[in-house]
Amino acid sequence: MGFLDGIFKKKGIVLGAYMEGRCVEIKEVNDPTFSGEILGKGAAIIPSDGKVYAPADGEISTVFPTGHAVGMMTEDGAEILIHVGLDTVELKGEHFTSHVEAGRKVKKGDLLLTADIEKIKAAGYDTVTPIVICNTDAFKSIEGMTGKEVKVGDDILQLSK
Amino acid sequence: MKQFTYTIQDEVGIHARPAGLLVKKAGEFASTVTMEANGKKGDAKKIMSIMMMGVKKGHEVTITIEGPDEDAAAEALEAFMKENL
Numbered sequence: 001m002g003f004l005d006g007i008f009k010k011k012g013i014v015l016g017a018y019m020e021g022r023c024v025e026i027k028e029v030n031d032p033t034f035s036g037e038i039l040g041k042g043a044a045i046i047p048s049d050g051k052v053y054a055p056a057d058g059e060i061s062t063v064f065p066t067g068h069a070v071g072m073m074t075e076d077g078a079e080i081l082i083h084v085g086l087d088t089v090e091l092k093g094e095h096f097t098s099h100v101e102a103g104r105k106v107k108k109g110d111l112l113l114t115a116d117i118e119k120i121k122a123a124g125y126d127t128v129t130p131i132v133i134c135n136t137d138a139f140k141s142i143e144g145m146t147g148k149e150v151k152v153g154d155d156i157l158q159l160s161k
Numbered sequence: 162m163k164q165f166t167y168t169i170q171d172e173v174g175i176h177a178r179p180a181g182l183l184v185k186k187a188g189e190f191a192s193t194v195t196m197e198a199n200g201k202k203g204d205a206k207k208i209m210s211i212m213m214m215g216v217k218k219g220h221e222v223t224i225t226i227e228g229p230d231e232d233a234a235a236e237a238l239e240a241f242m243k244e245n246l
Binding site: 033038039040061062064065066069071073079081083089090092102134135 | 173174176177178180181182184185207208209212213215217
């Protein structure tokens with residue numbers, strides 16, 4: 001395993017952008033649940049498009065019945081939550097379409113859910129979409145590659161065990 | 162061991178914010194905190210395990226606490242549930 005260990009140590013675990021838009025620090029999210037890292041460390045994307053894709057290979061662990069958030073376990077053992085918009089649980093599923101269900105295996109870049117971000121904005125909600133590593137304690141470091149415009153799949157978070 | 166049950170009153174059940182706050186509260190205690198709801202059982206100190214239960218309004222949640230500070234933990238968690246869920 002020496003050869004592979006070398007590669008993984010160098011690169012660590014990298015998560016890709018799950019939406020197109022501007023990637024910002026989670027501390028900039030205007031909601032203390034996220035900015036205070038109560039759910040874990042992570043990053044956020046201010047989306048320019050409402051399609052949400054898998055940031056890594058893994059398995060869907062939970063899809064909120066309201067469709068505004070999705071949880072997955074990556075093959076590398078990161079428990080991820082992607083939460084579209086702030087307080088959007090109040091929309092009770094309106095403007096959200098899920099494309100996956102719990103237990104589904106996904107590859108990085110697979111479409112997970114679609115949000116109509118224009119309608120969500122019009123309803124008065126912030127569409128900033130945080131990604132959180134729920135098992136933050138399982139990692140030695142979680143570094144965000146924030147402050148840039150991202151296309152789906154671009155590197156945004158680096159995790160090391 | 163301490164145990165209590167609570168029926169969820171919150172319109173949208175245990176979503177991200179209350180799950181995070183519940184885990185934070187449970188984490189303040191040394192005791193193990195287990196949650197059982199919707200036919201599933203999990204560690205109440207882990208966010209994903211709580212969110213995976215898909216707890217909705219009207220569901221009955223059973224919290225079991227075991228450890229050195231179980232009395233204080235049970236009291237605090239029961240108060241938390243009543244206030245937030």
